Amino acid sequence: MTTKSSQHDTPPADTPVVIVGAGPVGMFLALDLASKGIRSTVIEQSTSHRAYPKGDTHNARTMEHYRRLGLADAVRAAGLPPDHPTDVVYLTSLNGYELKRLRMPSGAEKMAEAAAHSVTSQVPEPLHRSNQMYVEKVVLERLLATEAVTCRLGTEFTGFEETGSGVAVRVRPAGGGPEEVITGQYLVGCDGARSHVRRQLGLSYEGEEAETGFSSGLRHSRYLRIPNVVKDVIREPAWQYWLVRPGRVASLITLDAREEFKLSVYAGNADDDDAVRAFVDDCVGEHVDTEILDSQDWVNGLALVADRYQRGRVLICGDAAHLFTPIGGFGMNTGIDDAANLAWKLAAAIQGWAGPYLVDSYDTERRPAGVRNTSAAISLGRPLRGIPLGPALEEDTPEGRKARGDAAHVLETQRESFASLGVQLGVRYEGSPIIWPDGAPEPEDSYDRYVPTARPGGRAPHLWLSRTQSLFDVLGPGFTLLRMGGHPPSAAALADAARRRAIPLTVVDITLPEARDLYECNLALIRPDQHVAWRGDELPDPDELLTQVTGGLAP
Numbered sequence: 001m002t003t004k005s006s007q008h009d010t011p012p013a014d015t016p017v018v019i020v021g022a023g024p025v026g027m028f029l030a031l032d033l034a035s036k037g038i039r040s041t042v043i044e045q046s047t048s049h050r051a052y053p054k055g056d057t058h059n060a061r062t063m064e065h066y067r068r069l070g071l072a073d074a075v076r077a078a079g080l081p082p083d084h085p086t087d088v089v090y091l092t093s094l095n096g097y098e099l100k101r102l103r104m105p106s107g108a109e110k111m112a113e114a115a116a117h118s119v120t121s122q123v124p125e126p127l128h129r130s131n132q133m134y135v136e137k138v139v140l141e142r143l144l145a146t147e148a149v150t151c152r153l154g155t156e157f158t159g160f161e162e163t164g165s166g167v168a169v170r171v172r173p174a175g176g177g178p179e180e181v182i183t184g185q186y187l188v189g190c191d192g193a194r195s196h197v198r199r200q201l202g203l204s205y206e207g208e209e210a211e212t213g214f215s216s217g218l219r220h221s222r223y224l225r226i227p228n229v230v231k232d233v234i235r236e237p238a239w240q241y242w243l244v245r246p247g248r249v250a251s252l253i254t255l256d257a258r259e260e261f262k263l264s265v266y267a268g269n270a271d272d273d274d275a276v277r278a279f280v281d282d283c284v285g286e287h288v289d290t291e292i293l294d295s296q297d298w299v300n301g302l303a304l305v306a307d308r309y310q311r312g313r314v315l316i317c318g319d320a321a322h323l324f325t326p327i328g329g330f331g332m333n334t335g336i337d338d339a340a341n342l343a344w345k346l347a348a349a350i351q352g353w354a355g356p357y358l359v360d361s362y363d364t365e366r367r368p369a370g371v372r373n374t375s376a377a378i379s380l381g382r383p384l385r386g387i388p389l390g391p392a393l394e395e396d397t398p399e400g401r402k403a404r405g406d407a408a409h410v411l412e413t414q415r416e417s418f419a420s421l422g423v424q425l426g427v428r429y430e431g432s433p434i435i436w437p438d439g440a441p442e443p444e445d446s447y448d449r450y451v452p453t454a455r456p457g458g459r460a461p462h463l464w465l466s467r468t469q470s471l472f473d474v475l476g477p478g479f480t481l482l483r484m485g486g487h488p489p490s491a492a493a494l495a496d497a498a499r500r501r502a503i504p505l506t507v508v509d510i511t512l513p514e515a516r517d518l519y520e521c522n523l524a525l526i527r528p529d530q531h532v533a534w535r536g537d538e539l540p541d542p543d544e545l546l547t548q549v550t551g552g553l554a555p
């Protein structure tokens, strides 16, 4: 029981949640919390959005999350023009031999395909290619306009102390100045690969610093302006150009479809500005004017996951919790899925309807997802070890033609890494203490194929309710009970129990016959992060069910 004096000893926190880092993951977490009515304070050392390129792939699951927050259209409007092809092409140089072209639809074609859907089509929000720096600008604008978020740009996090009922977070102006303390009920480190929060928690990364064989180790990312190359050199536009030949492997990604590019190259090449220009000429196959706008270094070939994602009231999300090799483009996307898993659990704890183990289930559910997805990235990169890059590759001879054919054969296997729907949509929370299992056999976990299943733990299989209305558009901000089939059982007992416990529950009736077939049951309880918590033809004891799915049972 709370006594008068303990109330007096524990002043209310300044903010329910302190988030360190306004990268894509920290910003998403703050917006998802705000969508559930939870205030947060975001601490970010930079004074504006990222102005240099990083990843380009916002996958189908991330786009579903952005749709839930009403951001998907704004994100799609950022980056490449909708009609620009998103092909991946492997060449000996831009004006040299084309070894393989993986044809991919443009953004507009993907949206047209999604619009011509069947009722049970599983991709309401196709993967979107646009550099993070453009998308982060859009998301930051939304963040700054969100009343429930206090955004402290130009502020550096310097450390924290856990108090009995919360966390005292130390910050100061970035670049130095007096320290200030902000108190929160929870602290979430979304502060990237060098996470100060993770290090202060004493957590470390575990896993592989793997060899992909193609381009592992230290890499340089160069942000370039090459004004005339699209007009004068490129024969057929693509999104990603891999420049592949003996002794040199690099990728050049178009950022704006016109003159801005991101060059990724392994260390030892393009180490200084003169070397960058010479390297670009070599990749293009002729001299071009190149302006270097920014440079970043990063390490390729990693599959590292923190040994824990949480200690007490302090948690980590995104790159602070895992580091990927960029093959497949899973790093940020996995981080956004972390944040979606965590947001509703923190909201439940703060609003008072969480069981004592709900927040802890974040680590139980998301750490295995980190291990799964980092492994997928490494394994999708493995075939690249076998690319035969013999000296004949650029020769106009029978040997040259054979070498190019052999390389093309291996490169075809890369298609999966650009269309890995199983990785994107297939995360399942097997064995989670907050999932009510139904004993159905565990489906195969495939990286490239997503097989929808309403078996508890997986993403809720998708349905189109009309030409434009997705099932995900009608789910409530809390739990949702789907009633399906001709004569579904009453939801009244569950609704009463939820009301008594102040658990937000929306009941949705779906009369489409496809729904009953897809879910293989009359009722399904969907969590706020769109994963299935329970399904069945009859409700079990409502209190037992709600106790389990809100973390009331010890694991």
Ligand SMILES: Cc1cc2nc3c(=O)[nH]c(=O)nc-3n(C[C@H](O)[C@H](O)[C@H](O)COP(=O)(O)OP(=O)(O)OC[C@H]3O[C@@H](n4cnc5c(N)ncnc54)[C@H](O)[C@@H]3O)c2cc1C
Pocket: 020, 021, 022, 023, 024, 025, 026, 043, 044, 045, 046, 054, 055, 056, 057, 058, 132, 155, 156, 157, 158, 190, 191, 192, 193, 195, 196, 221, 264, 298, 317, 318, 319, 320, 326, 328, 329, 330, 331, 332, 333, 334, 335
């Ligand atoms: C070449 C390359 C290509 C990639 N391609 C893809 C892709 O296609 N798809 C994909 O999903 N992922 C991709 N990634 C990975 C992706 O870029 C990262 O996973 C993503 O940026 C992680 O987001 P985050 O918010 O966790 O961390 P970050 O983006 O690193 O953001 C962390 C934020 O915390 C702030 N911060 C750090 N310390 C402090 C402090 N002490 N005080 C205050 N603020 C602090 C930083 O300033 C930063 O803004 C790629 C990465 C690389 C290098």
